[in-house]
Amino acid sequence: MRGLFLLLCALAFPVAVPAQGTSNPGNHELKSLNLSDTQIAQVLNLQEIARTKALQTRAHLRVLRAEIAENLLADPVDLNAVDALVDQAAQSAAELRKARVTTMIELRRVMGDDAYESYVAFSYRRLRPELGWLRVLGPSHVGGRAEMVESQGPQESVYANDFSRTGPMLPSHGQWRALNGRLYQEDTANHMAKINFAVRQSGIMQYTFNVRFERGLTGGKGGGFGIQVFIDKAFDGRSWGDGTSYLLWLNYDLHASYGPAGFRAELYRSTSRSRMVITRWSPPLDTSWLSEGNISEVFPVKIQVNGDSGDVTVWDPTHSGKAYTFNLGATPRSGNYVALRTNRLSVSFGDLRVTRIR
Numbered sequence: 001m002r003g004l005f006l007l008l009c010a011l012a013f014p015v016a017v018p019a020q021g022t023s024n025p026g027n028h029e030l031k032s033l034n035l036s037d038t039q040i041a042q043v044l045n046l047q048e049i050a051r052t053k054a055l056q057t058r059a060h061l062r063v064l065r066a067e068i069a070e071n072l073l074a075d076p077v078d079l080n081a082v083d084a085l086v087d088q089a090a091q092s093a094a095e096l097r098k099a100r101v102t103t104m105i106e107l108r109r110v111m112g113d114d115a116y117e118s119y120v121a122f123s124y125r126r127l128r129p130e131l132g133w134l135r136v137l138g139p140s141h142v143g144g145r146a147e148m149v150e151s152q153g154p155q156e157s158v159y160a161n162d163f164s165r166t167g168p169m170l171p172s173h174g175q176w177r178a179l180n181g182r183l184y185q186e187d188t189a190n191h192m193a194k195i196n197f198a199v200r201q202s203g204i205m206q207y208t209f210n211v212r213f214e215r216g217l218t219g220g221k222g223g224g225f226g227i228q229v230f231i232d233k234a235f236d237g238r239s240w241g242d243g244t245s246y247l248l249w250l251n252y253d254l255h256a257s258y259g260p261a262g263f264r265a266e267l268y269r270s271t272s273r274s275r276m277v278i279t280r281w282s283p284p285l286d287t288s289w290l291s292e293g294n295i296s297e298v299f300p301v302k303i304q305v306n307g308d309s310g311d312v313t314v315w316d317p318t319h320s321g322k323a324y325t326f327n328l329g330a331t332p333r334s335g336n337y338v339a340l341r342t343n344r345l346s347v348s349f350g351d352l353r354v355t356r357i358r
Contacts, residue, residue: 030043030044030119034115035115039110039111042110043107043110043111046103046106046107046110049103050099050100050103053096053099054096057092057093057095057096060092061089061092061093064085064089064092065089067085068082068085090240091257094257094258095257097258097278098257098258098259100277101258101259101277101278107119154358155206155355155356155357156355156356157353157354157355157356158199158200158201158205158354158355158356159197159199159338159352159353159354160352160353160354161183161197161351161352161353162181162350162351163178163179163181163182163183163349163350163351163352164178164181165178166178166179169183169195171196171236172193172194172195172196172236173190173192173193173194173195173236173237173238173239174186174187174190174192174193174194174195174342175187175190175193176193176195181350181351182212182348182349182350183195183348183349183352184214184347184348185340185342185345185346185347185348186346188215188216188218188223188344188345188346189344190342190343190344191343191344192238192239192240192343193342193343194228194239194339194340194341195339195340195341196231196234196235196236196242196337196338196339197337197338197339197340197352198234198336198337199335199336199337199338199354200334200335200336201229201230201307201334201335201336201354201356202307202333202334202335202356203307203308203356203357203358204304204305204306204307204308204356204357204358205229205230205305205306205307205355205356205357206302206303206304206354206355206356206357207227207229207301207302207303207304207305207338207352207353207354208300208301208302208303208351208352208353208355209227209300209301209340209349209350209351209352209353210298210299210301210349210351211225211298211299211347211348211349211350212296212297212298212299212347212348212350213296213345213346213347214346214347214348215346216344216345216346217290217345221344222252222253222254222255222256222343222344223252223253223342223343223344223345224249224250224251224252224253224342224343224344224345225249225250225340225341225342225343225345225347226247226248226249226250226340226341227247227248227301227303227338227339227340227341228242228245228246228247228248228338228339228340228341229246229248229303229305229332229335229338230244230245230246230305230307230332230333230334230335231243231244231245231270231335231336231337231338231339232244232245232334232335232336232337233336233337234336234337234339235273239273239274240273240274240275240276241270241271241272241273241274241275241276242270242273242276242337243270243272243337244270244271244272244332245270245332245335245337245339246267246268246270246305246328246332247267247268247269247270247276247341248265248266248267248303248312248314249266249267249268249341250264250266251263251264251265251266252287252290258278259278259281260281262284262285263285263286263287263289263290264281264282264283264284264285265281265282265285265314265324266278266280266281266282267279267280267281267312267326267328269328269329269330279328279329280326280329282324289318298350299318300315300317301315301317302314302315302317303315304357305328305332307331307332307333307334307335308331308333309327309331310327310328310329310330310331310332311326311327311328312325312326312327312328313325338354340352
């Protein structure tokens with residue numbers, strides 16, 4: 001147990017900040033973007049606020065790591081105190097990620113789309129590679145009808161699970177068990193419940209399953225669930241990310257600590273088990289899905305992801321034939337695992353199938 005927490009202490013909650021010797025674009029570079037003096041002043045102010053926040057958070061996380069290490073050396077170890085410190089660190093890291101998103105949204109508003117894209121390209125060249133997610137930051141405009149890719153060639157079933165074998169599902173994080181043909185995640189307090197499935201993925205992959213709400217969304221708390229795809233190296237324990245991968249997420253949270261508030265579909269990009277950022281989100285969704293009459297219904301989920309182009313199609317479970325399309329902002333090419341995930345929510349999944357379209 002002590003070794004596990006020492007490993008957590010060493011690896012958890014890294015914070016990406018500008019490396020020494022690098023900086024955001026300054027006055028000279030900003031002038032080359034044809035910005036007004038007022039715009040330049042606003043951008044420089046946003047840069048300084050973001051830099052200060054990053055430095056403060058990094059210092060705070062160092063203090064927390066030291067306190068965690070000190071607690072782990074105590075005899076006996078106070079696990080409750082360690083858990084509380086770990087939660088504080090996770091909250092600080094989440095607040096910094098939220099501040100980054102807010103900063104970049106505000107920069108886009110101040111600069112305009114064209115100047116912002118040039119600004120991001122310049123920043124990306126001069127900052128550490130972890131900040132590459134800035135390239136695809138911002139709300140996406142999604143909509144349209146789905147391209148029926150499945151009709152364009154033979155399909156290959158690469159994974160299928162009807163959850164007919166009753167019992168606990170391991171390895172996993174959370175309370176996962178199969179019963180009567182459904183996979184239940186029953187821990188409504190768990191923020192990072194996750195179960196991985198070994199599934200080889202390449203080309204155009206289709207993911208289908210059905211989902212039903214069981215418990216949660218009480219006391220003003222939000223919740224969410226989703227599927228993580230094209231995972232290269234899965235981690236079975238508690239983790240924010242899951243290898244290099246993409247998480248397609250449906251979230252309801254009126255007081256979101258990270259990402260936009262409300263009921264939305266979201267896209268996250270993971271680069272390790274401790275690094276994952278939100279890159280796209282939908283406009284607010286129809287909350288009638290959450291009404292008492294609808295919330296216990298079984299909803300079918302159908303998603304296609306093109307690993308070669310990054311194109312994604314998500315079918316609308318409430319409107320036959322309607323779908324939403326967008327791009328990942330990158331090309332995952334291949335993956336070895338798929339994961340189902342929940343946050344502060346008990347849901348059940350049924351008939352998980354993964355198919356290679358071509």
